[in-house]
Amino acid sequence: xxxxxxxxxxxxxxxxxxxxxxxxxxxxxxxxxxxxxxxxxxxxxxxxxxxxxxxxxxxxxxxxxxxxxxxxxxxxxxxxxxxxxxxxxxxxxxxxxxxxxxxxxxxxxxxxxxxxxxxxxxxxxxxxxxxxxxxxxxxxxxxxxxxxxxxxxxxxxxxxxxxxxxxxxxxxxxxxxxxxxxxxxxxxxxxxxxxxxxxxxxxxxxxxxxxxxxxxxxxxxxxxxxxxxxxxxxxxxxxxxxxxxxxxxxxxxxxxxxxxxxxxxxxxxxxxxxxxxxxxxxxxxxxxxxxxxxxxxxxxxxxxxxxxxxxxx
Amino acid sequence: xxxxxxxxxxxxxxxxxxxxxxxxxxxxxxxxxxxxxxxxxxxxxxxxxxxxxxxxxxxxxxxxxxxxxxxxxxxxxxxxxxxxxxxxxxxxxxxxxxxxxxxxxxxxxxxxxxxxxxxxxxxxxxxxxxxxxxxxxxxxxxxxxxxxxxxxxxxxxxxxxxxxxxxxxxxxxxxxxxxxxxxxxxxxxxxxxxxxxxxxxxxxxxxxxxxxxxxxxxxxxxxxxxxxxxxxxxxxxxxxxxxxxxxxxxxxxxxxxxxxxxxxxxxxxxxxxxxxxxxxxxxxxxxxxxxxxxxxxxxxxxxxxxxxxxxxxxxxxxxxxxxxxxxxxxxxxxxxxxxxxxxxxxxxxxxxxxxxxxxxxxxxxxxxxxxxxxxxxxx
Numbered sequence: 001x002x003x004x005x006x007x008x009x010x011x012x013x014x015x016x017x018x019x020x021x022x023x024x025x026x027x028x029x030x031x032x033x034x035x036x037x038x039x040x041x042x043x044x045x046x047x048x049x050x051x052x053x054x055x056x057x058x059x060x061x062x063x064x065x066x067x068x069x070x071x072x073x074x075x076x077x078x079x080x081x082x083x084x085x086x087x088x089x090x091x092x093x094x095x096x097x098x099x100x101x102x103x104x105x106x107x108x109x110x111x112x113x114x115x116x117x118x119x120x121x122x123x124x125x126x127x128x129x130x131x132x133x134x135x136x137x138x139x140x141x142x143x144x145x146x147x148x149x150x151x152x153x154x155x156x157x158x159x160x161x162x163x164x165x166x167x168x169x170x171x172x173x174x175x176x177x178x179x180x181x182x183x184x185x186x187x188x189x190x191x192x193x194x195x196x197x198x199x200x201x202x203x204x205x206x207x208x209x210x211x212x213x214x215x216x217x218x219x220x221x222x223x224x225x226x227x228x229x230x231x232x233x234x235x236x237x238x239x240x241x242x243x244x245x246x247x248x249x250x251x252x253x254x255x256x257x258x259x260x261x262x263x264x265x266x267x268x269x270x271x272x273x274x275x276x277x278x279x280x281x282x283x284x285x286x287x288x289x290x291x292x293x294x295x296x297x298x299x300x301x302x303x304x305x306x307x308x309x310x311x312x313x
Numbered sequence: 314x315x316x317x318x319x320x321x322x323x324x325x326x327x328x329x330x331x332x333x334x335x336x337x338x339x340x341x342x343x344x345x346x347x348x349x350x351x352x353x354x355x356x357x358x359x360x361x362x363x364x365x366x367x368x369x370x371x372x373x374x375x376x377x378x379x380x381x382x383x384x385x386x387x388x389x390x391x392x393x394x395x396x397x398x399x400x401x402x403x404x405x406x407x408x409x410x411x412x413x414x415x416x417x418x419x420x421x422x423x424x425x426x427x428x429x430x431x432x433x434x435x436x437x438x439x440x441x442x443x444x445x446x447x448x449x450x451x452x453x454x455x456x457x458x459x460x461x462x463x464x465x466x467x468x469x470x471x472x473x474x475x476x477x478x479x480x481x482x483x484x485x486x487x488x489x490x491x492x493x494x495x496x497x498x499x500x501x502x503x504x505x506x507x508x509x510x511x512x513x514x515x516x517x518x519x520x521x522x523x524x525x526x527x528x529x530x531x532x533x534x535x536x537x538x539x540x541x542x543x544x545x546x547x548x549x550x551x552x553x554x555x556x557x558x559x560x561x562x563x564x565x566x567x568x569x570x571x572x573x574x575x576x577x578x579x580x581x582x583x584x585x586x587x588x589x590x591x592x593x594x595x596x597x598x599x600x601x602x603x604x605x606x607x608x609x610x611x612x613x614x615x616x617x618x619x620x621x622x623x624x625x626x627x628x629x630x631x632x633x634x635x636x637x638x639x640x641x642x643x644x645x646x647x648x649x650x651x652x653x654x655x656x657x658x659x660x661x662x663x664x665x666x667x668x669x670x671x672x673x674x675x676x677x678x679x680x681x682x683x684x685x686x687x688x689x690x691x692x
Contacts, residue, residue, distance in 0.1 A: 085682075089682065090690060093690065093692050094689050155535075157540075262692040268689070271484060274368050275370050275371070276678075
């Protein structure tokens with residue numbers, strides 16, 4: 001719908017009330033104050049969904065975080081005791097590990113996914129399609145099942161241990177229950193979330209620009225540093241941000257592969273809401289986690305021109 | 314409807330089949346599976362919507378936060394009904410005249426009036442009991458003998474098997490068993506010295522553990538492969554599936570020497586483990602359905618009772634209705650071996666005699682804080 005057609009239907013056409021002459025005087029000033037562009041009205045459904053489905057629960061979580069322990073209602077006399085407890089207890093360990101693992105996973109994902117993305121952009125046609133199918137296919141299996149599969153693969157008397165034992169007479173023993181395997185799980189699970197933004201970013205790099213730089217004497221590294229990377233930066237930043245935020249909120253990898261070697265902050269949040277019977281504590285931890293993720297989003301989004309990325313202008 | 318003592322319950326009345334069409338159950342895994350629910354649903358012609366519990370406290374919170382409008386039946390470990398749900402008006406008493414006769418099916422120790430099924434005044438019947446079991450330590454007896462663990466108790470594992478045991482991370486159960494290992498019951502107020510002992514021990518428990526997981530099947534597998542030799546806590550529910558597969562070296566062992574405050578003239582060694590028993594109650598739903606009562610009756614038919622005990626995914630458990638010959642006859646020798654039944658039920662009875670009953674821990678909040686601190690300190 002264009003702005004003109006919108007004007008025709010909302011701004012100037014006669015409503016049933018106007019035709020009957022009832023209520024028109026009441027509605028006209030109110031309608032007149034509403035914006036008359038299609039963008040406003042097109043965004044309305046999503047805005048309402050976000051308002052009630054996203055910001056509403058978020059407000060509840062914030063309210064709960066200021067309630068005393070044992071509260072099962074967000075309305076009451078506010079207190080800072082949950083935040084004080086979080087500072088006084090050793091929650092910094094969970095926050096620290098979650099942050100560190102998210103950063104390491106995002107960096108590793110970038111290193112793994114970038115060459116793959118370059119290959120997929122430059123490999124047009126069927127080969128790229130095969131890569132895409134191979135990468136997307138695991139997404140159709142639940143994350144927990146895939147991680148349980150890796151656990152059985154790496155654990156003592158698992159596939160790897162058994163195969164090594166039978167082939168070489170020396171098994172690997174258990175390779176689960178440590179932090180590197182948790183990071184491996186994060187990289188495995190979130191690979192598509194890095195790869196596809198990178199592909200989108202790399203499609204912004206015109207082949208002509210690379211060729212022109214080469215013709216002017218630039219080395220391959222200079223072409224990568226001065227041409228490819230700046231033009232693909234929005235995809236790199238979006239992919240990194242996405243993977244960082246998802247890894248920050250990940251818990252299954254630590255449970256299935258870490259076997260208690262490390263406790264991510266989301267596990268603490270889950271524990272507070274369930275076994276801890278402490279919704280306010282869980283809410284306060286959630287608020288802090290959201291603030292960390294939001295800070296990362298703000299930092300990255302200030303450097304990204306989303307409009308340019310998607311419209312390729 | 315009324316049944317005489319010890320008699321097999323009759324089929325569900327067709328009256329229920331026409332008065333309601335949907336039953337919502339919030340329960341532990343034994344009651345939420347197809348082998349149990351499908352025959353009931355087809356017999357009644359109703360839809361049964363199960364939601365499996367992930368923990369007692371979480372389910373209680375769900376009820377407190379408005380879940381009474383969602384569920385018709387709630388199945389939890391004992392004590393919650395008697396001490397929290399009924400006083401808070403979240404569950405409805407059962408018709409004693411209707412349900413009392415079913416208690417005649419139960420094994421000794423669970424007869425009418427059973428403490429944890431009654432309200433604190435002893436007047437109201439708050440639910441029906443079914444699955445139960447002793448909780449102690451899960452052990453691979455090929456690696457460390459039952460006798461060694463029975464004599465040495467929890468510290469034989471926590472200190473003697475440092476770096477070789479796992480923790481089954483059902484948080485409230487870890488806390489309760491740590492209290493027992495520290496030498497006092499979890500189910501009363503604790504002194505500052507006891508809280509300090511608990512703190513010290515729970516940090517040691519986590520520091521010395523090789524693995525921490527809430528996946529009982531994975532921990533049982535780790536015991537079978539020799540990756541670990543024991544699991545704290547370990548109940549029949551966490552070892553029975555492995556035992557049923559022929560891995561009978563995996564056992565739930567309850568230490569012989571109990572905590573001082575449980576020692577009596579009749580029981581000079583006291584008690585070191587904890588017995589849990591599930592109680593299924595009617596939720597105080599604003600729109601109650603007669604299907605809820607019908608389901609409770611159905612679970613007492615020998616076939617359904619057996620399926621509750623033996624057909625849950627990944628676990629087999631004793632049920633109190635095994636006091637009825639009709640119910641006991643449903644079990645195979647392998648299934649009885651899996652639940653450590655023993656000759657005439659003596660093995661199970663011995664382990665139960667070493668356990669105190671599950672109850673509410675008044676210091677749970679403070680102890681849970683220490684528990685999470687100890688768990689985080691592993692990282």
